[in-house]
Amino acid sequence: MFAVPENTVSIPENPLLRHPVRVALAYASDRDRWRGLLRYDPDRRFSALVESDGDQEIWLLSWLPGQQTGLHDHAGSTGAFTLVSGRLSETVARRAPDGRAITELHRLAAGQSRVFGPGYVHQVRNEGPDPAVSIHVYRSGGRRMRAFQLDPVAGPVREESRHRPATWAGMGEPAGT
Numbered sequence: 001m002f003a004v005p006e007n008t009v010s011i012p013e014n015p016l017l018r019h020p021v022r023v024a025l026a027y028a029s030d031r032d033r034w035r036g037l038l039r040y041d042p043d044r045r046f047s048a049l050v051e052s053d054g055d056q057e058i059w060l061l062s063w064l065p066g067q068q069t070g071l072h073d074h075a076g077s078t079g080a081f082t083l084v085s086g087r088l089s090e091t092v093a094r095r096a097p098d099g100r101a102i103t104e105l106h107r108l109a110a111g112q113s114r115v116f117g118p119g120y121v122h123q124v125r126n127e128g129p130d131p132a133v134s135i136h137v138y139r140s141g142g143r144r145m146r147a148f149q150l151d152p153v154a155g156p157v158r159e160e161s162r163h164r165p166a167t168w169a170g171m172g173e174p175a176g177t
Contacts, residue, residue: 020056020137021113024082027051027058028111028135031084034060040131045069056139063088063132068125071148071156074116077141081124082113086132090114093121093148093156101155121148121156 027033027050037048037060045067050058056079063086071093090106106114116122126132136143147159 020078020080020139021082021115023056023058023137024080024113024135027137028082028084034135038062038133040064045126050135056137057142059136059138059143061134061136063124063126063134065126065129065131069123069145071121071123071150072145073119073121073148073156074138075141075144075146076118077138077144078115078117079136079138080113080115081134081136083108083110084133084135085110086126086130087128088132088134089125089127091123091125093123093150095155101150101152103150 034048034050037050039046039048040062042064045064046062048060050060052058061081071091087110088108090108092104092106094102094104096102108114114122148156149159151157
């Protein structure tokens with residue numbers, strides 16, 4: 001047993017010190033926090049801001065079968081997403097140390113999470129027969145998205161020729177994963 005001196009001051013928890021996966025899991029398990037926001041859009045995936053405190057944003061996304069993002073990164077943002085229900089697949093595109101283009105496919109089931117950081121290029125899609133719901137945590141820059149094309153030799157190549165806002169075509173509205 002440890003003795004705590006009487007003059008000990010309790011410091012409030014800094015939410016930014018919690019790993020984004022832990023934040024996403026906590027929100028995913030607290031359905032009352034976002035149940036009233038959930039919608040399904042047959043034309044594009046739906047998203048709703050659940051909470052924002054200036055340092056991080058928590059978003060709810062729903063994915064009907066066939067809905068997907070384009071290949072993108074989140075610029076300088078870091079974060080994570082957790083699948084609440086359904087199934088999603090994530091394709092990660094990168095260059096290997098020897099310069100080869102590599103794509104990795106990750107299939108997610110409910111309760112599983114993925115983490116992303118600056119330069120993490122991916123595409124998320126619902127290939128399953130049922131709707132999917134996910135919670136996304138964005139830090140250090142929010143939900144900004146930059147479009148990429150996959151070059152089979154060079155790997156992911158950023159689309160620099162045109163600037164697109166976060167709701168650009170092919171990414172759904174509003175953008176985010």
